[in-house]
Amino acid sequence: MSSEPTVTTQPRRMAALHRRRHHWPWWHWFVGAILVLLFLFPFYWVIVTSLNSPNQVLQFPPLFLPHWQWINYVQAWTAAPWLRYFANTLFIAGLTTLLVLVTSLLAGFAFGMMEFPGKQILFAGFLAIMMIPTTVLLIPDYILLRDIHWLNTYWAQIVPFGASVFGIFLLRQFFLSFPRELMEAAALDGASQGRFLWQIAMPMAKPALITIALYVFIGSWNAFLWPYIMTSSPSVQPIEVGLATFLGTNGTDxxxxxxxxxxxxxxxxxxxxxxxxxxxxxxxxxxxxxxx
Amino acid sequence: MIGDSRRRRFIPYLYLTPAGLIFLIFTILPAAFVLYISFFNWDFLNSAMSTYVGLGNYRNLLTSSEFWHSLLVSLYFVIGTVPVGLFLALIIALALMKNFPGRAFVRLSVFSPYVTPVVATSIVWIWIFNPQFGLLNGILHGLHLPQLGWLESPHWAMIGVIIYTLWHSLGFDVIIFMAGLSAISHELTEAARIDGATRWQEFWAVTWPLLSPTTLFVLVVTTIGSMQAFTQFFTMTEGGPLSSTTTVSYLLYEMAFIFYRTGPAAALAVILFVIIAGLTALQMVITRRRTFYQ
Incomplete structure (x- = not known):
């Protein structure tokens, strides 16, 4: 999206304006330190717990320093098919990301650069998709995936997420502000629309594509409810479902x-x-x- | 040549087909299908055995105490996360707009929980909330305060889930508020200050009104997110104890995939959809002017 860089540079510009006055009251440091402590402490705490012995973590008062019990990692790693979960997750997240990039690029290009009857209505329709929450779709999609024999497969976790309104919206914004002369020049040189999209527009859209890819990848990595409902065997399940299973069986370890x-x-x-x-x-x- | 131009007219639609097909098959048609199912006593295993019940599922739902209870529980969660989260996020964003060394690190710290998987980080908080050995009760003990049952207590479980959710998602709101604050012209706030406005007056007379589109955006997006929240309830409380954390979304999951009451669950899904679609439509109306026709 074209406005992205300007938005991100704004705080920096403001910061430069502010820098004229060189006073940082003590309470800024104090508030900053409190915030860092509140938000990062759980990360520290889980690392400490993972590196102490089972008896040490039940001590009172609690131990705030790790005692390097790496054996916990060995035991946890061998207790579940983690490698399988990792491979599944990488495959699902990778393919979903690729699919979203392709579908968003095509649709964003059409909405941002082409003129055709029904464009505004179709775009409004695409945006309206956002109104339908995944929770609502669980029942009908479960029945659909069951009837096409996609339950407990990779496809059930990839294809339904292969298009993203966020991605289409972002790329449409990018193409709306794309210099038309470039496209005309390419057309004069005899480049087809497809070649223009692939060789000229795509490299220029890289920042937007990277942002979309990151969010889709993380979303796919963090997915839980959908794969939990739609799959049943570790051979196709992603990492978070594996972790929830591990929580179910080792809840007090x-x-x-x-x-x-x-x-x-x-x-x-x-x-x-x-x-x-x-x-x-x-x-x-x-x-x-x-x-x- | 004629054939060529006719083909050309179809090309834009061709570009829309991949995304359009995915939306049609996995979102639009299933949304219509769930509405259809909601009028039936649906047989999960053999759909041919389903019987039409009209609005029966809705009638049963709207007269059942479990539905109204789940709506109250959802409301509790929304109030605990949305207004409280909005207030905290705005304060943090205002503090982070001031430039001080280490500001970028603080911002990164506040945002980082947002990208973590809910299953993973909710496990960390289950451990922190553990009534016997958890850190939180350890601190309460150290301060000579009464220890709490947290996730195992019907009174405190929801508060525990709210605390976790705020920790996880606040960073996103903070970033959005920071974007909104930095878009406010510096000259306006400066002018107010030259006119002798106090910090407090400056905020209420200039910053707060100019920030209102951002505030509304955060309000609607977080409300929708809270209505849909599921995973932390699944890992932290499983809707308990004594259904004190059974939200509408959790009840939907229970009805559909534990008790296989497909018809009533579909009716509940339709109601949830109406609530969320209403909120999204509200947000679109509010933001439309400023976005889609630039």
């Missing part, structure tokens, strides 16, 4: 559970830290609507 939480969440956190800028840009883009 706090050290093992904590270890499992750490190693199943680590990939998401690494992705988030590496691409934090794009994640924040995506959150800003979601408010494209209120920016005006």
């Amino acid at each position: 706090w050290t093992g559970l904590s270890a499992a939480v750490v190693f199943t969440t680590l990939p998401v956190m690494i992705l988030f830290l590496v691409a934090q800028r794009q994640f924040l840009a995506g959150a800003y883009a979601a408010t494209g609507s209120v920016k005006g």
Whole structure:
């Protein structure tokens, strides 16, 4: 989306304006420290719990430092088919992301660059899809997937999520502000629409595509209710369903559970830290609507 | 040549087909189907055995105490997460608009829980809330305060889930408020200050009114999110104890996939849809002018 970079640079510009006055009252530091403590402490706590022995975590007063019981990780890792869950999740999240990128690029291109009868109505219809929550669709989609023999398959977890209103909206915004001259020049050079989309527009849409890909990938990684209902065997289940199963069977093994939480969440956190800028840009883009 | 131009006219629709088909098959038609099911005493295993009951499912639902109870529970959750979350997110966003060293790190910390899987991080909080060995009761004990049953107590379970949900989702609202705040012209607030307005007056007379589109957006988006929330209830309380955390969404899951009361569950789904669609339509009307026709 074109407005994305401008939105993200705004706070920085404001910060530059503010910097004229060099006073940072003590309470800013204090509030900042409290916020960091409140929001990050659970992460620290689960790591500490995962590295102490089962007896140590039941001590009172609680131990606030880890005692490096790596054995917890070994035990948790061997207690469930985690590798299988990881592979399933990567496959499902990867394919879903790819599918969303393709469908969003095509539809966003049509809505943003082409003129055709019924365009406004169709676009409004696409936006209206957002009104239908997944919870409401569980029953009919379960029956549908059962009748086409897709229950307990990868496809049941990929295809229904292969199109995204957020993705289409973001790419439409991108194409609306796309320089028309570029497209005309490409047409004069004899490039087909398809080639234009693939070779010229797509590289330029990269920031928007990356934002969409990150959110779809994380959403797919974090999915729970849908795969929990639509699948029954670990051979196709994603990581969060595996973790919920592990919680069901090892509900009081706090050290093992904590270890499992750490190693199943680590990939998401690494992705988030590496691409934090794009994640924040995506959150800003979601408010494209209120920016005006 | 004629054939070519006719083909050309179809091309835009061709571009819309992949996304359109997915929406049609997995969203639009199932939405119509769930409405259809809601008029039947639906046989889950053999749909041919289903019998038409008209509005019977709705009548039973609207006269049952479990439906009204779940609506109250959802309302409790929405009040605990939405107005409280809005207030906290706005305060944090205002604090983070001031530039101070480490600000970016604080913002990142506040946002980070939002990207974590709910199953995983709710497990961390189940452990923190553990009545015997949990950290929270440990702290209460250290402060010589009475210890609480948290997720095992009908009075405190919902508060526990609300605390977790605020921790998980507040960061998103904070980022949106920060975007809204940075879009407010600096000259206006500066002018107010030159005119002798106090910080407090400046906020209420300038910032708050200009921020209202953002506030409404956050309000509607978080209300919809809270109405749909499911996973944390599944892992943390399973709707209990004594159905004190059985929200509309959780009741829907129970009816449909534990008790296989498909018809009544479909009717409940339709009611949930009406509530959420109403909220979304409200949000679209509010934001439409500023977005879609730029």
